Amino acid sequence: MKSIADEESKKYQSHFSEYIKKNIAGDDMEALYKKVHATIRAYPTMAKSTKEPPKTHKS
Template identity: 60%
Template sequence: MRIEESEQLNPEVHHKYICGVHVAVYMRTSMEDELAKYQFHFSEYIKKGIKADDIEALYKKVHATIQVDLTIKESKK
């Protein structure tokens, strides 16, 4: 697969996606524009008190945890 000039890899864009910035933006947008949709899509985050401003730190914490222990664990669900 060849990457066209307009599709060059951009580290800043990748960082934003890896750190969940796009999720935080979607949370803010849906909270302002479509409250019912926000409450449906983010019900677990709402229950746990996670806000859009917390997403980047949460993603970084998850990535760090994965790097510490790469063994596959069974879900508690």
């Protein structure tokens, strides 16, 4: 993440725009994954989706 940010800033901004919006740096990724995995282990049941299933299927 750091090397692409230094070399190609436009490409970095387009690829990592969601991370930039949420103020997540490349150094924070490992801690973020550990936090997410700990949360999943604490509540391992799968949550039901609130989205409605599609009415027509795409072929």
